[in-house]
């Protein structure tokens with residue numbers, strides 16, 4: 362398993378180019394199943410999870426052509442089997458996103474039930490409830506979801522018990538080709554839901570209200586291909602800006618959109634950072650200062666995102682003051698805490714709340730990544746720490762951060778990847 366070796370204590374300075382959003386590219390790839398002619402996607406990030414989703418589409422027989430600079434052309438017309446197998450789905454639970462598109466266009470699908478993951482059990486009951494509300498017959502047998510419909514799905518009313526990004530996206534995709542009107546209430550408002558709706562509308566779908574908690578979809582007969590560019594990754598943006606705050610440096614994130622992470626930028630301001638923005642860039646200048654600790658709770662968009670919780674915990678660990686962090690979305694998203702404490706942090710967890718007492722410094726140490734955003738939390742802590750840190754199991758970070766050591770090196774970080782592959 363590859364590791365990252367980091368020597369901390371350097372203020373990071375410079376520019377970082379933000380990639381397309383992992384959490385948008387995944388549903389956009391699933392939505393290509395709906396198109397009767399090929400779809401060209403641009404700004405697709407080169408990430409492990411994206412590769413897995415493309416393997417699932419290929420496994421179903423779809424034709425995928427990779428172009429230059431993150432361009433991917435997908436043709437769903439060569440699809441031969443609507444089956445997403447366990448060996449692929451178990452490595453990337455967002456595979457469940459193909460279910461809605463497969464059922465509404467090809468009338469039947471078998472998709473392995475995604476396992477849970479480190480941060481939680483990650484049920485998909487709301488996804489299945491949405492498809493049943495549109496007339497699909499859904500059964501779960503031998504670890505697979507089997508969904509089918511005689512004729513067309515019918516528009517219906519979906520009221521989610523819990524705000525679910527993936528559930529909203531699956532329901533929206535299924536409703537595009539259903540007969541009649543679908544109303545989704547208590548819908549997720551994340552920018553990635555809006556990005557998906559924007560591409561579906563370019564394909565000919567009739568969708569109103571994406572970005573609000575009530576989305577109305579008028580079903581159409583068919584959707585055609587289009588060319589579409591994946592929106593910038595707001596979590597990658599926040600993660601690199603956090604590197605400026607935690608090292609007292611100054612970083613400009615380009616090819617991004619400040620409107621995607623308002624709540625995060627407000628927290629950076631509360632920490633004492635200077636924040637400036639343009640149409641497609643954000644700059645954070647910490648001016649060599651120690652950040653002030655900020656308390657926060659994670660909630661659905663537009664509130665503070667759970668995917669930035671671990672990164673802000675690393676900043677709070679070395680900030681002036683005591684803060685409380687309340688994780689309301691996932692049941693087990695504090696696994697970075699024991700690793701941060703091994704570096705000298707002073708964090709106590711009580712259920713869904715952590716109390717973080719800022720310390721003057723962290724010490725480099727050997728640590729282990731446990732999940733995607735926790736691994737970025739450890740990178741940030743290592744950048745701020747005195748001495749050397751080696752982070753093990755960094756395959757987690759490769760799932761969501763494109764060329765992480767290259768982008769950090771360009772900002773002045775002392776970082777290198779220790780590859781475990783023995784050269785043949």
Ligand code: EPZ
Nearest residue numbers: 384455483484485486487488523524525526527668690691
């Ligand atoms: C998406 O996951 C993101 N992943 C996650 O990012 C993100 O943390 C999450 O949304 C919340 O913002 C992708 O978009 C690929 P949810 P998703 O359904 O859709 C419960 C990262 O680090 N729930 O909004 O799976 C669920 O248990 C990843 O990039 C049900 O109970 O999240 C959770 O408590 C991690 N039943 C809450 O809802 C369901 O059927 C929110 O989950 C579905 C969800």
